[in-house]
Amino acid sequence: MTDKSPLPPDSPALRDESRLSGWAEGLGSPADRRAASELIGQSLAKGIPMTFQGARTGLRGAGVPNGGLIVGAARLDRVEGLRRGQWGFELLVQPGYRLADLRRDLATRRPNLAASQAEPEALKELLAEFRAEELFWPPDPSETSATMGGLASTNASGPNRSRFGRAADHLSGLRVILHDGQEYNLERGAFKFGPQGLPLPTGRLLEADPKALGLPPEADLLDLLAGGQGMYGFISGLWLKLAKAPAHLWGLVFFPDSEEKAVSLIEAILDDPPEALISLDFLDLPSLSVVSVLRQSAKKLREIPEPPTGAASAVSLELMADDESLIESASERIIQNCLDRGCDPDQSWALVGTEVEKSRLFAHAVPEGLGSLLDSVRAGGYPAVMTATDFTRPDLRFGQNLGECRRDLREMGLTAVTFGHALDNHLSVNFLPKNAEEAKRATELMGHWLERAKNAGGELFFGQGVGKLKKELFLAHESPERIASLRAAKKALDPNGLFNPGNLFD
Amino acid sequence: MTDAPERTRLGPPTAPSFPNSAADRERDFREAEGYRPRVAVAIKQVPPSLGGATDPLKGFVLRTGPGRLNPHDGPAIEMALRLKDRYGALVDLFSMGPVQAETALKEALSLGPDRAFHLTDPLLAGSDSLATARTLIWAMDLEGPYDIIVSGLMTSDGGTGQVGPAMAALMDFPFAGRVSEIVSLEDGALTVKQLYRDELLETRLNLPCLVTVHPDGFTPRLPTVRARLRPRLVNRLTASDLIAPNPDQAPAQAALFGERGSPTKILRTHKPKANDKVLARPTPPVAASVIIEAALKAKS
Ligand SMILES: Cc1cc2nc3c(=O)[nH]c(=O)nc-3n(C[C@H](O)[C@H](O)[C@H](O)COP(=O)(O)OP(=O)(O)OC[C@H]3O[C@@H](n4cnc5c(N)ncnc54)[C@H](O)[C@@H]3O)c2cc1C
Numbered sequence: 001m002t003d004k005s006p007l008p009p010d011s012p013a014l015r016d017e018s019r020l021s022g023w024a025e026g027l028g029s030p031a032d033r034r035a036a037s038e039l040i041g042q043s044l045a046k047g048i049p050m051t052f053q054g055a056r057t058g059l060r061g062a063g064v065p066n067g068g069l070i071v072g073a074a075r076l077d078r079v080e081g082l083r084r085g086q087w088g089f090e091l092l093v094q095p096g097y098r099l100a101d102l103r104r105d106l107a108t109r110r111p112n113l114a115a116s117q118a119e120p121e122a123l124k125e126l127l128a129e130f131r132a133e134e135l136f137w138p139p140d141p142s143e144t145s146a147t148m149g150g151l152a153s154t155n156a157s158g159p160n161r162s163r164f165g166r167a168a169d170h171l172s173g174l175r176v177i178l179h180d181g182q183e184y185n186l187e188r189g190a191f192k193f194g195p196q197g198l199p200l201p202t203g204r205l206l207e208a209d210p211k212a213l214g215l216p217p218e219a220d221l222l223d224l225l226a227g228g229q230g231m232y233g234f235i236s237g238l239w240l241k242l243a244k245a246p247a248h249l250w251g252l253v254f255f256p257d258s259e260e261k262a263v264s265l266i267e268a269i270l271d272d273p274p275e276a277l278i279s280l281d282f283l284d285l286p287s288l289s290v291v292s293v294l295r296q297s298a299k300k301l302r303e304i305p306e307p308p309t310g311a312a313s314a315v316s317l318e319l320m321a322d323d324e325s326l327i328e329s330a331s332e333r334i335i336q337n338c339l340d341r342g343c344d345p346d347q348s349w350a351l352v353g354t355e356v357e358k359s360r361l362f363a364h365a366v367p368e369g370l371g372s373l374l375d376s377v378r379a380g381g382y383p384a385v386m387t388a389t390d391f392t393r394p395d396l397r398f399g400q401n402l403g404e405c406r407r408d409l410r411e412m413g414l415t416a417v418t419f420g421h422a423l424d425n426h427l428s429v430n431f432l433p434k435n436a437e438e439a440k441r442a443t444e445l446m447g448h449w450l451e452r453a454k455n456a457g458g459e460l461f462f463g464q465g466v467g468k469l470k471k472e473l474f475l476a477h478e479s480p481e482r483i484a485s486l487r488a489a490k491k492a493l494d495p496n497g498l499f500n501p502g503n504l505f506d
Numbered sequence: 507m508t509d510a511p512e513r514t515r516l517g518p519p520t521a522p523s524f525p526n527s528a529a530d531r532e533r534d535f536r537e538a539e540g541y542r543p544r545v546a547v548a549i550k551q552v553p554p555s556l557g558g559a560t561d562p563l564k565g566f567v568l569r570t571g572p573g574r575l576n577p578h579d580g581p582a583i584e585m586a587l588r589l590k591d592r593y594g595a596l597v598d599l600f601s602m603g604p605v606q607a608e609t610a611l612k613e614a615l616s617l618g619p620d621r622a623f624h625l626t627d628p629l630l631a632g633s634d635s636l637a638t639a640r641t642l643i644w645a646m647d648l649e650g651p652y653d654i655i656v657s658g659l660m661t662s663d664g665g666t667g668q669v670g671p672a673m674a675a676l677m678d679f680p681f682a683g684r685v686s687e688i689v690s691l692e693d694g695a696l697t698v699k700q701l702y703r704d705e706l707l708e709t710r711l712n713l714p715c716l717v718t719v720h721p722d723g724f725t726p727r728l729p730t731v732r733a734r735l736r737p738r739l740v741n742r743l744t745a746s747d748l749i750a751p752n753p754d755q756a757p758a759q760a761a762l763f764g765e766r767g768s769p770t771k772i773l774r775t776h777k778p779k780a781n782d783k784v785l786a787r788p789t790p791p792v793a794a795s796v797i798i799e800a801a802l803k804a805k806s
Contacts, residue, residue, distance in 0.1 A: 252731050305725050331731055350734035352613070354574065358728065 013053065013070050018386045018469045019374055020061035022502075024051065029072040033094070033183075033236060036076060040234050041181040043069055049501045052230040054150030055098065057143045059367070059386050060467025062154065062229040066502030071234065073149045077101065078115040080237060082126055089130055089242045090172050095149025095235050102240070103144065106135050135242040138164035140279075142364035149235045154465055155227030159279035159363070160318065162423040168226035175237030176225060178202055179494050183236060191221035198224065206492040212485035214459075224489060229465055230500035232493035248324045251351040251359035252331060255311035256343040259284060262313035263399040266422045268337040269317070270398060274330030276319040279423065282398070283314040286417040287366045294369035301365055304358045308347045316363050318356065366419050370430050377434055387431040387442050390463040390470075391453035398422050405429055405449070412445050414438065426462055443473070450477040468502050475505075543595040543691060543713075545586045546652040547619070548642050548669065549579040551603050551610035552662050575610045578658030580726030582719045585688065586656050587618050587727065593691045596620050598652070600645050602630055602638060608740050615738040616729035622740045623649060629745040632765030639672035640762055644748045654696055655716040659684065667718075674716035681716050682709045686723025699723075 007014055007024050015021040025048075030036035043050050049068030056063055073095040081092035091111060093102070105111040109131040116123055140158035141151060150156075152174070157166040164170075173187045184201045191199055197207040198221060210219040225232055256262040266282055273280075288307055295301045307314065317334075319327040331350070338345040351359050370386075377384040393401045402418070405427060409416055420427035433439035450460050450473060466474040475483065486504060490497075551573040589595040597618075601611050602625040611622040625645050633641060646652055655677075657670035674681035686701035689708060700707040701720045711717070745763055749756045761767060 250734075254731075302725060305727050328735060331735055335731055335735075345732055346730045348731045349728035350616075350731040351728060352734070 007070075012056070013072065014065060016053075016056040016058045016061060016063050017371055018059050018061040018064070018467065019371075019378065019383075020064045020385050020469055022051075022061075022064040022066050022468075024065035024070045025068055027070040027072060029075050031075045033076070036071070036073075036234070036236055037177060037181075037183055039069075039071060040177050043071075044179065044181045044496075044498060047496065047498065049498045050234075051500050052149070052153070052234055054096065054147030054153075055145050057146045058150060058154060058467065059388070059464045059469075060154075060229075061385075061469040062465065062467030062500065062503050063150070064468055064502075066468070066500075068498075068501070072096075073147060073234075076149075076236070077147075079105065079111040079113055080115050081118060082111065082113060082116065082123070082130060083239075084126065084129070085172055085239075085241075087172055087241045088244070089133070089135060091240045091242060092173075093148050093238055093240060095147055095152075095238065097148050098144065099141065099146050099148070099151060100144040102137055102148070106137070106242070134245040134247075136245040137240055138170055138243055139167050140164075140360075141167075142360060142367070148238050148240070152226045152235055152238055153228060153230050157463075159281050159316075159421050159423075161421065163278040166226075168223050170241045170243075171222055171226060171238055172241045173239035174222055174225055174235055176232075177234040177236055179233065179496065179498070185237075186221055186225075188222055189220055193217075193219060200492060202493075204492050206489055208485040208488050212481050213489060214482060224493075227465065228489075228493075229467060229503045231490055231503050233499060246320045247322045248320065248327055249353060249356050250319045250327050250331070251316070251349075251356035252319070252334065253314055253316045253349045253351075253359050253362065254334075254338060254343060254345070255307050255314050255347040256338075256341075257310045257312050257347070259313045259402075261341055261343045262315050263402060264341045265315050265334075265337055265343055266398050268341060269315075269334060270422060272333075273423075274319065274326075274333060276321040276326045276330050277317060277423075278320045279316075279318045279421065281314075281316040281363055282402075282418075282420050282422055282427075283316065283363065283366060284418045285312050286415070287419045288312075288314060290369035290373065290417055291362065291365040294365050294372060297372070298365070298368070300361065304362055311347065314362075316359055318359075363419075366417070367428075367430075370417060370432070373432055377432060380434070382433070382435050384433055384439070386469060387433055387439060387446075389427060389429040389446055389449060390459075390461050390465075391449055392424055392426050392458040392462050393453055393456055394425065394458050395456040396425065398425055401425055401427055408445055408448065412441050414441055414445065424462070428463060446473060447477060454479065466504050471502075471504060471506070543589065543593055543653045544650065545589050545595045545597045545654045545656060546646045546650065547579075547582050547586045547597065547599050548655065548657040548673070549583065549599055549601045549610065549614060550576045550658075550661050551601065551607035552576045573606060573610060575613060576658055576661045578660055578662065578719070578721060579614075580658075581721040581724035582656045582658040583614055583617060583619065584724035584726045585685065585717070585719045586654075588688055588724070589654065589691060590618065592688070595654075595691075598623065598646075598649060600642055600649075601625065602633065602641055602645075604631075608742075611740045612738045613729075615740070616733045616736070617727055618733065621649075622738075623743050624740050625743045625748075627745040627763075629760070630764045632768060633763070634768035634770035635666045635668035636672055636769060637762065637764060637767040639669050639676055640767065641748065642669070643673050643676055644759075645743055648743070648748065651714065653713045653715075654691075655679070655714070657716070657718050659718050659720060670716060670718035677714070677716065679714055679716045680711040681718075682711055683718045684720040685717045686720040 007027060013027050028039045030039050050071050051065040053063045053070055053072045075096055076094035077096040078094050079091060083090050140160050141156040142158055151167045155166045155168050175183060175185050177183050180202050193210045197205050199205055210217055215223050256265060269280055288311060319330050321327050335345040374384050417430040418427060431442035433442050453460055460478055553573055586597045590597050597620050599611055599614055599619050599622040601607055605626055608624050611624050615622050623645055630641060655673060660667035671681060682698055682700050684700045685698045687699035689697040694713050695710050696715055697710045700709055749759055
């Protein structure tokens with residue numbers, strides 16, 4: 001199962017979507033739980049460092065190996081159980097089960113439960129009840145090939161984060177292999193922060209308070225492990241909390257003919273957000289160009305039309321409710337917002353139900369297309385990597401935040417592709433450095449922005465985390481208290497530093 | 507079309523010709539001042555299939571949830587709407603299907619067609635591709651006449667690709683399949699490009715005509731927010747509406763509806779082994795004879 005020779009430098013297992021690349025002694029892809037446990041147990045016993053990988057769609061190099069062994073979870077892709085817990089239906093899946101698998105199984109309502117240990121009659125009954133309901137897993141990160149292990153480890157979220165939260169909020173339990181080689185079943189709430197800190201199942205105590213770790217006061221061990229970027233242990237199973245899907249979902253995309261109008265429309269919606277609003281995204285003109293370029297090579301994208309001519313930006317939003325009239329009245333209001341701000345409401349798309357996949361595909365094409373652009377820069381000789389911001393600015397309105405970024409970009413002579421989730425006031429400014437000098441200036445600018453965000457009480461690594469890509473920025477700009485607490489967590493959960501070395505810390 | 511070569515008719519009886527049918531009404535309407543070409547689009551609601559997911563035990567395509575517009579019909583509607591944008595055509599949609607299929611028509615109406623007709627009646631259930639084609643053209647006859655009938659290449663559930671060509675044969679209309687581009691609509695003719703693999707064929711069809719649409723050429727537009735919010739009226743037609751103009755022909759016609767009027771019996775389905783190769787790229791007449799010879803050889 002394990003290839004003893006060092007992996008060749010062109011092996012895809014040595015990189016992820018950040019375009020960072022690393023090195024490794026070998027790669028193991030266990031196909032079942034026992035094999036995974038055996039592989040990790042032996043590596044721990046021999047002191048071999050490990051890097052865990054899901055689908056390698058991560059954007060911060062967190063799954064890029066830094067020597068040692070790669071443990072790939074992609075073949076651990078089964079559904080192991082279904083239960084009705086205190087939150088409703090919950091599905092136990094292995095870490096290599098992908099978001100696309102989950103969406104398919106929820107749509108067909110036919111998860112393959114051949115691996116379930118449950119008693120057949122009881123399972124049959126439960127399945128019948130399960131099939132009677134329309135369920136969904138609320139987090140909506142757009143990369144559906146990502147695995148559940150990866151999504152949990154990066155505490156992924158998507159445009160609807162401010163309404164539904166992140167991956168960790170929708171887990172009721174985790175199964176993890178910790179540094180003692182033991183596999184633990186951790187239920188939500190079983191290990192909570194107390195006045196002394198967080199008691200761990202290994203018997204140790206993590207002396208840190210949740211706030212310093214960037215966690216909410218009621219957080220438990222699950223919240224720490226989720227978002228841990230594989231630094232605390234291997235996730236071998238996840239209990240996903242499923243929610244009842246509201247009856248109606250609409251996706252609206254408006255195409256204002258100037259960025260000013262787009263910003264003004266967004267701020268009008270933010271001033272009085274409709275109850276049914278679950279996401280509100282902004283895409284700038286370069287983002288639209290990125291999608292246009294990707295269209296030429298991505299057939300799926302050609303199933304949706306080009307934006308209307310004259311579009312200079314896009315405002316994409318989703319509305320969800322059981323009562324469709326709530327969505328209709330919200331849409332009427334947004335049309336009025338458009339008219340009041342000189343945006344043509346007929347330069348728009350309205351998608352309903354499963355068709356909403358089209359507006360999601362459109363927005364997803366921006367990060368996807370940025371990856372392809374990076375590849376072409378790399379083909380030209382400069383080894384460009386993802387260079388993008390992740391901070392939030394609670395002190396600024398959406399337009400002020402964007403305006404500040406635009407001004408600084410101009411002053412630094414840099415260009416960028418900018419999009420973001422307006423409900424979180426989170427902008428993703430993506431630089432496409434074509435040489436080392438541009439990359440240096442981009443990093444410098446990101447440093448300025450991180451300092452400003454820190455002073456304003458914002459999150460610095462809000463979207464995708466730190467991984468290896470942003471380690472230097474993290475160590476230079478994150479608050480010393482946060483860094484010290486995360487170091488303590490790493491020490492308590494991985495005393496020998498064998499899990500995902502190189503993430504966050506050297 | 508009078509000098510069209512004699513054709514083999516499609517098996518069992520074709521549409522009875524009605525003395526007062528729209529096709530027989532004044533023929534010179536197209537010459538009238540300000541005349542707007544009329545386009546009918548045949549569409550269908552199909553059950554959603556999810557990324558080719560099949561039942562692991564039974565092997566059939568998994569279907570759940572509400573139906574959706576047949577994916578090949580979006581491009582057909584788009585072609586009709588481009589005829590509307592460019593030539594001011596009036597576009598009507600026709601769909602035969604159960605009551606819930608009205609949703610697909612409503613969705614499609616938000617893209618900009620003028621009217622929608624839903625043929626729904628228990629008598630029509632169980633129609634095969636021939637009975638479907640026949641019923642659709644009766645309905646079009648009732649609301650027409652139409653200059654151009656457009657249909658998708660095939661349906662995602664039936665997959666026969668026969669309804670469009672069968673309608674053309676029944677109406678004796680010139681037909682072009684796999685249309686991927688509109689060249690012009692002028693002088694009583696529609697000129698289009700047909701996409702066969704990577705070859706484009708330019709074809710001029712005298713009106714009235716029928717085309718099926720290749721999805722590559724017509725990415726469907728998406729509805730605007732205002733269009734989505736607008737009330738959309740779907741006209742319902744039942745079997746008795748189709749019979750109404752000709753009460754004396756009612757029994758004969760009723761026998762052609764639905765399952766009774768469907769001669770197809772599916773014995774088994776299988777995927778034919780791909781056995782195609784490029785024989786030559788000569789001029790059309792030579793090409794025709796090469797292909798026919800090869801086909802005859804294969805048959806013998
Ligand atoms: C085009 C594009 C769009 C994206 N959009 C979003 C988005 O909207 N929101 C979002 O949050 N992310 C987004 N991402 C980033 C990415 O999809 C997520 O980070 C995802 O969670 C990574 O999952 P993965 O399976 O690919 O994990 P990997 O990239 O393989 O790994 C990510 C991290 O998880 C760890 N890990 C993986 N499996 C395990 C395990 N079993 N146990 C312990 N640790 C493990 C790895 O060590 C690594 O630290 C996007 C990426 C792309 C390319």
